[in-house]
Amino acid sequence: LSIHFSMRLLILFFSLLHLSLQCLLCPLNMPPRPRPLDQFKIPTIPKFNTESMPKFCNLTEVLPVGDVCKEGISRILCSADDLIDVYSNGCPGPEDQQQCSACERSKPANMWVVRWFDSLGKMPHGVSEGNYYWLGDYEICHDIQRERHFNGQYCLVRLEVPDSLVEAGCPQTDPLEIIYGICAPLECKEHELEAIAKAYAPYKVRVECEVDREAPWSHTIVWSLIAVWKIFLITLTILSTKSFAPAWFMKFNIKVNGNKCLSTRRSDRSHERHLDAIHGLMLVTYIFIMLGYVYNLMLPYIENVAFAFDNVPYVVSHLTNNYSYHVDGLLALLCFYSASMMYGNVDSLLKVLLVTINSILRFWPTYAFLITYVLFLLPHNTAGPMWIHGAWTDRCSVSWWKNLLFINNYFGARDTCLDFGYAISLFIHYYAIVAFLCWLARDHFRFTFAIAGCGILASIIYSFVIIYTRNLPPAPIITAEPINVEKMEELLNLIIISPLARLSPALIGFLFALLPHTNIPENFIFFRYEKIFRFLLFVLFIVFSLFVGFYLVNFASGANVHPLLLAFYGAVHRPIWAISLMILGYLITHAHGFEVIEIVLGWRFLAPLAKRILPAILISELIIVSSFSSLHRPSYATHWSLVYRVIFASLISLKLALACDTFISRPLRNILIADYNADGKTEEEEDGMEMEERHDSA
Secondary structure: HHHHHHHHHHHHHHHHHHOOOOOOOOOOOOOOOOOOOEEEEOOOOOOOOOOOOOOHHHHHHOOOOHHHHHHHHHHHHHHHHHHHHHHHOOOOOOOOOOHHHHHHHHHHHHHHHHHHHHHHOOOOOOHHOOOEEEOHHHHHHHHHHHOOOEEEEEEEEEEEEOOOOOOOOOOOOOOOEEEEEEEOOOOOOOOHHHHHHHHHOOOOOEEOOOOOOOOHHHHHHHHHHHHHHHHHHHHHHHHHHOOOOOOHHHOOOOOHHHHHHHOOOOOOOHHHHHHHHHHHHHHHHHHHHHHHHHHOHHHHHHHHOOOHHHHOOOOOHHHOOOOOOOOOHHHHHHHHHHHHOOOOOOHHHHHHHHHHHHHHOHHHHHHHHHHHHHHHHHHHHOOOOOOHHHHHHHHHHHHHHHHOOOOOOHHHHHHHOOOHHHHHHHHHHHHHHHHHHHHHHHHHHHHHHHHHHHHHHHHHHHHHHHHHHHOOOOOOOOOOOOOOOEEEEHHHHHOOOOOOOOOOHHHHHHHHHHHOOOOOOOOOHHOOOOHHHHHHHHHHHHHHHHHHHHOOOOHHOOOOOOOOOOHHHHHHHHHHHHHHHHHHHHHHHOOOHHHHHHHHHHHOOOHHHHHHHHHHHHHHHHHHHHHHHHHOEEEEHHHHHHHHHHHHHHHHHHHHHHHHHHHHHHHHHHHOOOOOOOOOHHHHHHHHHOOOOOOOOO
């Protein structure tokens, strides 16, 4: 039994190992590949004569900036001139006491300029490994400002240095982006600093300055509302235990909501046994999704970018390279569980609508809070050379309403606020479709099967046609030869976030949920040769997993693969992976030798955690990005540091998801529940999707 268990556990682990990289916009924000500096067109410094060199103070007159900015720059350059004069010419002797005293005072008064030059970014170590963060010293910049020597702000200058070997046919045509830290005058705007940089470096330049440390009123108002809400919940929690308190106070009781959030209560019906294991399988999937999130989101914040690119040609590393289909696996599991609970109980279109709304309300308040956090709180929560999230906040300020209405997928990948928001929108679409099909299947079972089959076929055909006709990559992966950014963004817009392209796995999960209710006769060949069929299913699972996981190894390594084969893979690998997970779930709950795995995955305490996976993944992006960008230096990535951060992000995200459910989602959702009961109901019963007593069997 021990050997059988170990082998099956090993197979389960490797089948889920490539449940890794789930980040949507990461392919568009990949750092440049490490290359030696002599491969780039580094700007040359013109020759100059130190004896005829003009005063620094005079340089401000030719700068292409406004007068206010010139004044701020003059404060730096003129102080530098004064300090140079003092040390070059020395101070007068005792014969001129007044000049001597002024000269001696000038030294300490202008020494801050030395520290200012020291704060500027310089070439660090490990450039050939991808250390393009020349951040300088953030603390010195703010020390100078705090000491009132200079009114400054910390800015990042993103300088794109072109590849000098493009003409020679080198495939690495992505520019080298050096991120250079400067302590700029506060009077200068970002566009003025860009103009100065372009005047001396004929390259593409982008300047980002940290936000004003004086938080705006919106930041204070949001924090105040959060404090008021906490006080409100604590007050009603205390008062709800009193005899004079009205019944509706209990809807806001923190203890009651926390107990219901962590409740492990479930039905004792034997036919729900397989659903308990599905909870564990979803939670295992969540852990590996965290692995991918940390791996992808850390790349812009590490100094050894080669950590990500060096292993692309290796087969084992491909398990953490090809990733997007694992979101489809999670969607298939969620739709399988939802359809299993809803079938037979959703008996009207009104019930379809109510079930969908109730399920949305389970995490929509948390989703809205997280978007509010990104918009108003995130930019001002801390500061640092890498804590500049202007692009994130700007993107969210334009697209927040699309995300809250779950329609962001119809606009483009860059219209998602939180990275996993596209998958949230997909799930809401598919949940409503599954609820409708469960209602339709009550009276038109075969017709519903036909509709679902047509939907799967349409999804596959659409993906194949789009990928083949537009010459798109089959999946968003890292390749030896960089994929054009425009092509990658087109893939994200037309395939990755498309409700039609990702529909097939959800419908596969729905069909597998209905299989036990197909009234298959007892003399069916499957039941007569059940052990043989289960063995064949096990072999099929292995073959499907190997095909989906490793087929693109040659493509990633730079080998030529026929476009028809790439389009075929891009169209079928998502539904095939969904089928693989469904087979795996069946084998775990029915096949001999998987009993121990089934017991582990079916532990009661996993159920409340599995039900918070969606908000936990949303929260994880904030946790991971904050943990890296709050540092004042880039990190050096290792495999063990990756594992530790995955553990940290997984646990903290789940903990915060439970807290958000207790303090935000449940109190607000309870207001809309007319027959609210503080005791005894499962979440499925509250949503109206609890299964009726049935004795169907396959």
